[in-house]
Structures are given as structure tokens and as C-alpha cells.
Amino acid sequence: MKTCRGHFSIGAAVTALVIAFQVKKGKLLVGQAGGATAVINSSLAGVISEAQSSGAFDAIWGMRRAAEGALQGDLVDLTGISPAGLAALAATPGAALTSSRHKLSDDDVERLLDLFRKYDIRAFLYIGGNDSADTVHRLARMAAYGGQELAAIAVPKTIDNDLPETDHSPGYGSIARYVAIxxxxxxxxxxxxxxxxxxxxxxxxxxxxxxVAAAAGLAKRQEEDAPHLIYTPEIRLSRERLLADVERVYQMYGRVVAVTAETVRDESGHPFADTGAELDAFGHPLLRGTAAGMCRLVQSEMGLRSRFDKPGSLQRMSMAHVSPVDLTEAAEVGRAAVRLALSGAGDRMITIVRDSNQPYASHTEDVELHLVANRQRLMPLDYLGSDGSVTDAFREYAMPLLGPEPLPRYPRLDDLLS
Amino acid sequence: MKTCRGHFSIGAAVTALVIAFQVKKGKLLVGQAGGATAVINSSLAGVISEAQSSGAFDAIWGMRRAAEGALQGDLVDLTGISPAGLAALAATPGAALTSSRHKLSDDDVERLLDLFRKYDIRAFLYIGGNDSADTVHRLARMAAYGGQELAAIAVPKTIDNDLPETDHSPGYGSIARYVAIxxxxxxxxxxxxxxxxxxxxxxxxxxxxxxVAAAAGLAKRQEEDAPHLIYTPEIRLSRERLLADVERVYQMYGRVVAVTAETVRDESGHPFADTGAELDAFGHPLLRGTAAGMCRLVQSEMGLRSRFDKPGSLQRMSMAHVSPVDLTEAAEVGRAAVRLALSGAGDRMITIVRDSNQPYASHTEDVELHLVANRQRLMPLDYLGSDGSVTDAFREYAMPLLGPEPLPRYPRLDDLLS
Structure with missing residues (x-):
């Protein structure tokens, strides 16, 4: 704490009084869970900066490798990161604290609460998606059951945009921009x-x-533009339908650009191109071969030369494609979580509420975690049109999240000749 | 041609005289061949703009689908594209004229020359790589043999950077920037x-x-930084060596980020992960499965969970990663080719000569095509260091080509705490 020497002012006296009377609220612990995004560090920077300026915590600690690391005592003191450090952090993609997908056992939950008690951790902020929200919910309930003071708040983060109760989730706007471009x-x-x-x-x-796949449709301005086909995880796709779709588009335009979610399933619900799927700790399938399998199918059945691009983790890490709206909102949900914790609330997730589209504006609210934990919000199917198009409703929903800078325009030669 | 009305000036009179005495040199025909890049349209715009301002051609024509389209008479008049249209063209990745990899037969060469004679095409500018340089060379030789006036000039373009006789090729700086980021x-x-x-x-x-793979090494600042391994097409990589490399790096850092060319070969010279390789029209193998195969190998032999990113065509199309140096030089080689054609020379390729590194500066020269056609410039092996590093010699060579803006810095958490 800096003090004022030489110049004594009424302002400084008031500040000193406020600090003297402020009750410190133990430590704040923050973690980053699940898959990383381009803006998850912006949320972390928002948490740290708001907690610093509140002056209300004895210390700001981070957990490395999320709950998995905390269980091993792998905690780090973030209290002293400078404003310049926080700015650099917010501009860095990925989870600086490192993350994991460890699924907590009931024993783990108790051990974590013991750890919180031991270190006087009274606010726990967890930046993550559905699974992480469930972790926070379990900690909050168990703490309440045992009479332990704990403001456990989920900070929304997922490129999948499948968290319910929030207009959208930080991480989505940037990957949507990436996928469209x-x-x-x-x-x-x-x-x-x-x-x-x-x-x-x-x-x-x-x-x-x-x-995420639907965001590709934002790239389409004319009917002949890509994408010509979009395959989302919600649909069931038979091999016959894929081949018929490709044939139809190829006959129309002489070329086919199809965007597919890596998790598209066939008509019996199996991964479309199963190359020996494994499951992650939460039972989600780990797929690798969807587009490659589609290429092989089209090539062998139709004799059309096919290629695929699989940007993989690049699509959720690219600062060159980051949405400024997304980056700002990611910081804001972090800050809002600190304020909510300071108000004494817990067992809640911060949400984003959209105020207007032109100009785009939003504010944060919060919601009880039992409405969020382990629930998924699928995309309304009427957001998709035919043959790779998206409806105006989806455009209105998604476009503002990509940020104010419009998508590039790539003219065709004939446009330049006219 | 615009004329000056009302105000008569000496300048206008001189211009009118120059135009009156200038002998029109028939038509200029331009094509884009081989794989597209983020800056190949910048070269096309450079050609058109220089040809327009020279006033020396009856018309500026383009061939669609390169020589393949021209053989089918698919030509387009580019003479009237506006300055704004040229600026939009230069900012658009991909080949606006469309391209192909059609390998010309001797009959094709003769038919093309007949076409040139029929339409009074006296300058032929072909933007492409090694194979395209060979096409230009064959046309030039055959035209000279038959006494046909033809200034046939190759305009260098290849992300592979394997054209000899030039310091580097347009397209490389941008993909190098993409790969490093x-x-x-x-x-x-x-x-x-x-x-x-x-x-x-x-x-x-x-x-x-x-x-291209070596450019990944520009991302490495500290020993623990990615890339930890770089596999280029020049080396022979055994399965055993790959596994030993991964094991060594994993033991050191607990993580491994390896960058591999899609064309890496095993110790017997076969594609490292052969998934039924096909050949393109020039006999180059079309590979799809190198990184996927490496993943499967590491996963099954070492039990380490492995993933891969395969940006595919995105790496050569991303305007978000384009190098301004590359974009400018691409336009300049196009302009230089027009000037060379106007000087009466032919059977030559424009080259880039580096003048200095700090600040970076270059100029264009030109070279006889027989020194270029179908020759490849491999990368000096001493540009690679150990375990994913590149030497200072490579850094000095490549870094200026990525443009003046430095690569991003992504601090680790521990850097922010100190």
C-alpha cells in the first residue's frame, strides 16, 4: 500500500480511514478450467485487477492446472502482478495458470474445502464451461452444508457457446470470427x-x-459463396446424404466448400468418421478424423479430389482474429465475479445480457449455478438455412459478437471488371 | 484515353507527342499458375497497373485457369480495371484469374503460340513457381525457334521458396509469418x-x-519454447528417431510441440505416413496424413496423448498474417516483369536481390530461365539447429521477410510474477 508523504490532503485522510475500517475477506483463489481460449486470460486479468483495486482480500491466489493442481497444493500468489503485467496477460491467448479436465470425486471436493479453510480462502472464482460450473456448484453446496464461508462463482468461458442462461459465452465471439474468416x-x-x-x-x-460451425455461414454473402454446406453436431448425417449434398453443390458451382463440426454423427449416433474414438475424463468423445474421413469418402465414391483444413487448436488461440468485443467482455465477467463475491453471494455464474445490437451493448448479471451446471444449450435449428446459409436471426445474434470491424470482402475477378 | 480540354499545356502536348510516337506492342497476356498464395493477386495487380500506365499495349488480357484455360480460349480483358479495383485485388488472397497445374505437352505449346499469334499477344507474363518457369521457358524457346516475337517472362511466386537465383520468392514471407505465429x-x-x-x-x-517448416523456429526465444522439434522434407526420419525425439523433449519439458512438413519422408525415402499417396500432374506426391500418422505412432507406442493442427490451405491464404514486405515485393516483381517485357527481353525470370537487412531493402533484377526452370533450391541444412531451433544465419535471412512488425510476445505466468 502506497502512502502519501509530505502533502497531507483530506482525500488521503478519507482513503486511509476507509482502508482502516474495511474488513479483509480472506484470500481469493482463481482458476482456469477446461479448454483454453484466446480470451480466457483476459478474464483472469479482469479478476486480478478488480480484486487488487478492491483492496478487500488478504491475497489473490491462483491454482495451477485448475482443481487438479490445487489438490496437489500447486498454488501461486498473483497479488503483486503490475498493471503492465495484467495488460500483457490479457493479450496472451491460452490459460496462463494452466488448466485441466480432472473430474472431481466427492473426496476431492472435501479435500479442496479443507485446503480453502487452511489457507483462509473465502472467494473461489473458476473460469470455465459446463463441467467447471458443476465443480463450482458442488463446492458451493458442500461448503454451505458444512457452514464454511465460501463465495464460489463461475466465470463463463467456452468457445462452444453452449452454457445456458447467458446470451453468449466469452471465447465464442473470437472463434466465430476465426471460423468465418x-x-x-x-x-x-x-x-x-x-x-x-x-x-x-x-x-x-x-x-x-x-x-462454431454455424459461424462459417456469416462468411456467405451470395449464394455461390462458401460455405456451401454446414454440418453441425445436432444433426445426424448419413454417408448417402453427404454424397448427395456434395454432388448437388458440385453440379451447381463446380466446387464445394463444406464446413463440418469435428463431432458430426451418423444416423445411428456414432461419430461420422470413427477412427478409434477415445473418451475424455468427462466422457466426451475425442475425435480426430471427421474431415479426413469425409475426404476419403468423396474421393473414393465420387472420384472428386478433396482436401481438408483442420486448424485444430489454432482456431481458439488466434489473437490475429480476436474479437475486441469478446476480449472486453471476457475481462468484464471476471471483474463482475469479484464484485459478486464481495457482495457475499455464491453458487452463481456471471451471465452476459445483451442490451442492444446497434450499437452493440451488454451488461453482466448472474444466475444460480444449478440452472447451468452440466446443462448444455444447443443451437436453435432454425438458425441454419439451406446449403450453408444462416438465417437473419443467427446473423443478428452472432455478427455483433465478432466485433465492430466488418469481415473482409474478397471480390471475384468479375466484380472488378464490371 | 482521356484528353485534356479547355486547358492546353505544354505538359499535355508532350504527353500527346510521346503517345503518338509510341509503338503499341500488341497485347500483354498474364496468367497465375500453380498453388495460390496470399500475395499472388498483388503481383497480378502490379502487372496490370504497370501495363496500364505504360500505355504501351493494345490491351491487357488474362488467362483463366492458367495455360489450361488459355488452351480452351478462356481469356478475359483486364485493361479497364480501375485503380480502386486493383487495390481491392491486391488485398484479396488467392488467384483471381484461377490457376491450374496442367502440364503442357509439346502440342499444347504450339497451340498456345498459335493463339498468341492470332490475338497479337507479344508479351506473356506468368506468375508461378518452378513448373510455371519451365512452361514460360518452353514457350520462349519455341517462339524464338519459329521467329515469333514474344517477351515471355516468369514472375516468381511460391510459398515453398524453392526457386533458385532469387533471394526469396513472393509468398514466402507471408507463410513464414503465418507458421511462426x-x-x-x-x-x-x-x-x-x-x-x-x-x-x-x-x-x-x-x-x-x-x-516453411524452418520458419516455425523463428517463434523460439528460449530453449523451452516451441517448436521443440522441426522436421523438414530434406531429412530422412525413421519412426525410431521420432519416438526418441519426442521422449527426450517430453522428459525435459513435460510437453512436446513438433512442427513437421507434410512431405517428410522415412529412411527409405517413402512418405512418413503414407495413406495411399497420389501424384499430381507433375509427379509430386499428394500427402495428407503426416501429422495424423505421427500422432497415432506416439499415442500407440508411448501412450502420450497427441493432437495435431493442420491449417492446410489457411496457411497460404491468411491476410491476417500477411507480411507487408511480401505484399509490396509481390507487386514490384509484377511491375518489373512489365518493364522487362517492354525492353524487349524474354525467356527470363524476375528475381529479388536483397540490398540490406537493417533497414530491410531489396530491388529486382532478372535471370535467364534455363537457370531456374525445374530446378529447386533446397534449404541449407545449417539453417537448422538442434531441437527446433534455427541458426542466426536463418534468422537473419528470414526475419526481415516477415515484415517490420515483430512477432507477438506471449509471456508465461512466471515472467509476470518476477
Whole structure:
């Protein structure tokens, strides 16, 4: 704490009084869980900066490797990070604290609460998605049951955009921007050599919900533009339908750019291109071969040369494509979580409420965690139109989240000649 | 041609005289061949703009789908594209004229020359790589043999950077920038969840030369930084060596980020992960499964969870990662080719000569095509250091080509705490 020497002022006296009377609220512990995003560090920076300026905590601690690391006592003191350090942190993609997907046992929950008691941790902020919200919910309930003071707050984060009760989740706007631009870029390649490689698959993330794949549709301005096909996890896709779709588009335009979620399933609910799927700790399938399998199918059944782009983790890490709206909101949900913890509330998740679209504006609220934990919000199916288009309703929903800078325009040669 | 009305000036009179005495040199025909890049349209815009301002051609024509389209008479008049149209063209990735990899037969060469004669095409500018240089060379030789006036000039373009006689090729600086940043982004993801997914492969382009894969090494600042391993097409990689490399790095850092060219070969010269390789029209193997195969190998032999990113065509199309140096030089080689054609020379390729590194400066020269056609410049092996590092010599060579803006810095948490 800096003190004022030499110049004595009424302001300084008031500040000193406020600090003297303020009751310190133990330590704040923050963690980052699940898959990383381009903006999850912005949320972390928001938490730290708000906690610092509140002056209300004895210390601000972070857990490395999320709950898994905390169980091993792997905690780190973040109290003294400088404003410049926080700015650098917010501009760095990935989870600086490191993350994990460890599924907590009931024993783990008790051991964590013991640890919180031991270190006087009274606020626990967990930046994550559905599974992490469940972890926070279990900690909050068990703490309440045992009479332990704990403000346990979930800070929303997921590129999948499948958290319920919030208009959208930090991480989504940036991956949506990435996917829309990647669709345009990939299509430029296919349009450059249509006779050589007429068919392209772009494989994107999204787990069980089509929000990420649908963002590709934002790239489409004219009917002939990519994407020509979008496959989301919500649908069931038969091999026959894929081949018929590709054939139809190929006959129309002589080229096909299809965007597929990596988790598309066939008509019996199995992964579309099962290459020996494994499950993660939460039972979610780990898939690798969807677009590759589609390529092989189209190539062998139709004789059309097919290629695929699978940006993989690049799509959720690219600061070159980050949405400024997303970056700002990610910081804001972090700050809001600190304020909520200071108000004494817990067992809640911060939500984003949209105020207007033109200009885009939002504010944060919060919601009880039992409404969120382990629930998924799938995408309304009427957000998708036919043949790779999205509806105006989806455009209105998603476009503002990509940030104010419009998507690039790539004219075709004929546009320049007219 | 605009004329000056009302105000008569000496300048206008001189201009009118120059135009009156200038002998029109028939038509200029321009094409884009081989794989597209983020800056190949910048070269096209450079050609058109220089040809327009020279006033020396009856018309500026483009060939669609390169020589393949021209053989089918698919030509387009580019003479009237506006300055704004040219600026939009230069900012658009991909080949606006569309491209192909059609290998010309001797009959094709004769038919093309007939076409040139029929339409009074006296300058032929072909933007492409090694194969395209060979096409230009054959046309030039055959035209000279038959006494046909033809200034046939190759305009260098290849992300592979394997054209000889030029310091580097337009397209390389931008993909090098993409690969360096993608390596950093991908590593941020791996470092965010090291216990879940400790091994990552990033698959990049490069055909027979390691220039593109080596660019990943520019991302490395400290020994523990990615990339930990770089595999270029020049080396022979056994399964045993790959596993030993991964094991060594994993033991040191608990994570492995390896960058591999899609064309890496095993010790007997076969594609490292052969998934039924096909050949393109020039006999180059079309590979798809290198990183995927490496993942399967590491996972099954070492039990380490492995993932891969394969940005595919995105790496050569991303305007978000384009190098301003590359974009400018791409336009300049196009302009230089027009000036060379106007000087009456032919059977030559424009080259880039580096003048200085600090500040970076270059100029164009030109070279006889027989020194270029179908020759490849592999990367000096001493550009690579051990375990994913590149030497100072490579840094000095490559870094200025990425443009003046430095690569991002992604601090680790411990850097912010100190």
C-alpha cells in the first residue's frame, strides 16, 4: 500500500480511514478450467485487477492446472502482478495458470474445502464451461452444508457457446470470427484451383452444439459463396446424404466448400468418421478424423479430389482474429465475479445480457449455478438455412459478437471488371 | 484515353507527342499458375497497373485457369480495371484469374503460340513457381525457334521458396509469418493443458524444401519454447528417431510441440505416413496424413496423448498474417516483369536481390530461365539447429521477410510474477 508523504490532503485522510475500517475477506483463489481460449486470460486479468483495486482480500491466489493442481497444493500468489503485467496477460491467448479436465470425486471436493479453510480462502472464482460450473456448484453446496464461508462463482468461458442462461459465452465471439474468416480464406484457395481440387472440408470445433460451425455461414454473402454446406453436431448425417449434398453443390458451382463440426454423427449416433474414438475424463468423445474421413469418402465414391483444413487448436488461440468485443467482455465477467463475491453471494455464474445490437451493448448479471451446471444449450435449428446459409436471426445474434470491424470482402475477378 | 480540354499545356502536348510516337506492342497476356498464395493477386495487380500506365499495349488480357484455360480460349480483358479495383485485388488472397497445374505437352505449346499469334499477344507474363518457369521457358524457346516475337517472362511466386537465383520468392514471407505465429498459438494451447494433451504436431507445407517448416523456429526465444522439434522434407526420419525425439523433449519439458512438413519422408525415402499417396500432374506426391500418422505412432507406442493442427490451405491464404514486405515485393516483381517485357527481353525470370537487412531493402533484377526452370533450391541444412531451433544465419535471412512488425510476445505466468 502506497502512502502519501509530505502533502497531507483530506482525500488521503478519507482513503486511509476507509482502508482502516474495511474488513479483509480472506484470500481469493482463481482458476482456469477446461479448454483454453484466446480470451480466457483476459478474464483472469479482469479478476486480478478488480480484486487488487478492491483492496478487500488478504491475497489473490491462483491454482495451477485448475482443481487438479490445487489438490496437489500447486498454488501461486498473483497479488503483486503490475498493471503492465495484467495488460500483457490479457493479450496472451491460452490459460496462463494452466488448466485441466480432472473430474472431481466427492473426496476431492472435501479435500479442496479443507485446503480453502487452511489457507483462509473465502472467494473461489473458476473460469470455465459446463463441467467447471458443476465443480463450482458442488463446492458451493458442500461448503454451505458444512457452514464454511465460501463465495464460489463461475466465470463463463467456452468457445462452444453452449452454457445456458447467458446470451453468449466469452471465447465464442473470437472463434466465430476465426471460423468465418477461415471459411473465406479456405474458399479463396478452392476457388483459385477449382479444376484441381474441387472439394474442400474445413473441420471446426463445437462439441455437441453447432454454434462454431454455424459461424462459417456469416462468411456467405451470395449464394455461390462458401460455405456451401454446414454440418453441425445436432444433426445426424448419413454417408448417402453427404454424397448427395456434395454432388448437388458440385453440379451447381463446380466446387464445394463444406464446413463440418469435428463431432458430426451418423444416423445411428456414432461419430461420422470413427477412427478409434477415445473418451475424455468427462466422457466426451475425442475425435480426430471427421474431415479426413469425409475426404476419403468423396474421393473414393465420387472420384472428386478433396482436401481438408483442420486448424485444430489454432482456431481458439488466434489473437490475429480476436474479437475486441469478446476480449472486453471476457475481462468484464471476471471483474463482475469479484464484485459478486464481495457482495457475499455464491453458487452463481456471471451471465452476459445483451442490451442492444446497434450499437452493440451488454451488461453482466448472474444466475444460480444449478440452472447451468452440466446443462448444455444447443443451437436453435432454425438458425441454419439451406446449403450453408444462416438465417437473419443467427446473423443478428452472432455478427455483433465478432466485433465492430466488418469481415473482409474478397471480390471475384468479375466484380472488378464490371 | 482521356484528353485534356479547355486547358492546353505544354505538359499535355508532350504527353500527346510521346503517345503518338509510341509503338503499341500488341497485347500483354498474364496468367497465375500453380498453388495460390496470399500475395499472388498483388503481383497480378502490379502487372496490370504497370501495363496500364505504360500505355504501351493494345490491351491487357488474362488467362483463366492458367495455360489450361488459355488452351480452351478462356481469356478475359483486364485493361479497364480501375485503380480502386486493383487495390481491392491486391488485398484479396488467392488467384483471381484461377490457376491450374496442367502440364503442357509439346502440342499444347504450339497451340498456345498459335493463339498468341492470332490475338497479337507479344508479351506473356506468368506468375508461378518452378513448373510455371519451365512452361514460360518452353514457350520462349519455341517462339524464338519459329521467329515469333514474344517477351515471355516468369514472375516468381511460391510459398515453398524453392526457386533458385532469387533471394526469396513472393509468398514466402507471408507463410513464414503465418507458421511462426501458428507455432506460438498452437504451443499456447499445449502449454495450457500439458497434463491432458502433452504432445502436439503442427503440419505445414513445403514440398521438397524446409523453408516453411524452418520458419516455425523463428517463434523460439528460449530453449523451452516451441517448436521443440522441426522436421523438414530434406531429412530422412525413421519412426525410431521420432519416438526418441519426442521422449527426450517430453522428459525435459513435460510437453512436446513438433512442427513437421507434410512431405517428410522415412529412411527409405517413402512418405512418413503414407495413406495411399497420389501424384499430381507433375509427379509430386499428394500427402495428407503426416501429422495424423505421427500422432497415432506416439499415442500407440508411448501412450502420450497427441493432437495435431493442420491449417492446410489457411496457411497460404491468411491476410491476417500477411507480411507487408511480401505484399509490396509481390507487386514490384509484377511491375518489373512489365518493364522487362517492354525492353524487349524474354525467356527470363524476375528475381529479388536483397540490398540490406537493417533497414530491410531489396530491388529486382532478372535471370535467364534455363537457370531456374525445374530446378529447386533446397534449404541449407545449417539453417537448422538442434531441437527446433534455427541458426542466426536463418534468422537473419528470414526475419526481415516477415515484415517490420515483430512477432507477438506471449509471456508465461512466471515472467509476470518476477
Amino acid at each position: 477461415a471459411t473465406m480464406d479456405s474458399a479463396q484457395d478452392t476457388e483459385s484451383m477449382p479444376t484441381m481440387y474441387p472439394v474442400k472440408f474445413l473441420e471446426v470445433m463445437g462439441r455437441d452444439a453447432g454454434w | 501458428a507455432t506460438m498459438d498452437s504451443a499456447q494451447d499445449t502449454e495450457s493443458m500439458p497434463t491432458m494433451y502433452p504432445v502436439k504436431f503442427l503440419e505445414v507445407m513445403g514440398r521438397d524444401a524446409g523453408w
